[in-house]
Amino acid sequence: MLGIIFTNLIEMVETTVSYEMADEILEEANLSSDGIFTSVGHYPLEDVVEIVTLLSQKTNIPPNDLIFEFGKYLFVKLIEGHKHIVRPDADLFDLLAELDSNIHVEVLKLYPNATLPTFTVLERQNEMIDMVYQSPRQLETLASGLIQGGAEYFKIEVDVDMKVIDTSPYKVQLTVKKK
Template sequence: MKGVVFREFIDMVESSFSPEIADSIIELSDLSTGGAYTSVGTYDHREIIQLVSRLSERTGIAVPDLLRAFGNHLLGRFAALYPSHFIGRNSTFDFLSILDNKIHVEVKKLYPDAELPVFDHSSPDPNVMAFVYRSKRPFADLAEGLIRGCIAYFNENIDMQREDYPCEEGAHTRFMLRKMVNV
């Protein structure tokens, strides 16, 4: 997992909770890095799982809720750090539809070693999108937070339903997004 994700998580903990809590979750975790992450480095995804688990223990907030909050935060940070990915996109559906075939292609150019999740989508109706997330990592809650962050970024009224599918490792989840059209 790319270091930018780790850095953004630590920054979110510092700003949403406190620098002391960020330091304590790093100290309580068994991290090969000691909690030192560079934005361009690649790190074991299990380290972020440890950090989120320690944050949950410290705050009493459930891990899935923390991952969703982090995903929401991360979308906003990605919009600030990588504005070119958002230029010309005018809706959640428009943005989500380009993740695999445009944004991930660009990410792979910058970080050839990146292990990215796979996203499939279909729109049987202009107001409905089925968005499927597959990953070797257990981050469906993070993906949900990113989608919710995207909805907020584009200031849309979209209902989201989630269905998790069994898989041997990681996550396989379908998100059904429906634009709430004013009648």
């Protein structure tokens, strides 16, 4: 995973829990990089898992809840750091419909070593989108957090429904509806 994911994850711990907690986790975790991340570097997914597992043990919050909250936090960071990639008139549903054809394509130009999921649109209406998330990293909870973060960013409320539809390759149907 790109370092940008790690730097934001650690920043979330620092700002929403404490700097001490972030330091403690980085010291205790058995990380390939010794806890030093650059935003364009590339690090194993297991390092994210290790950080989230430790954070979960220390806060008593289930790992999936932490990943979901991280997705919400991450959306704002990603969008603010890459405003030029998103059409200024796009709403959340446009953005989701364009993830594969535009957003993540531009991301790959910026970070050629990024490992991105694919999102295939099954159905698109004004205030609803049905799509299939495919990734061997099985991070649909992160995706659903990113979508909720996007909804907050665009000041709307949405329901996100997730259904695993295949395990090899791993595919999850995500249905997003405005409330």
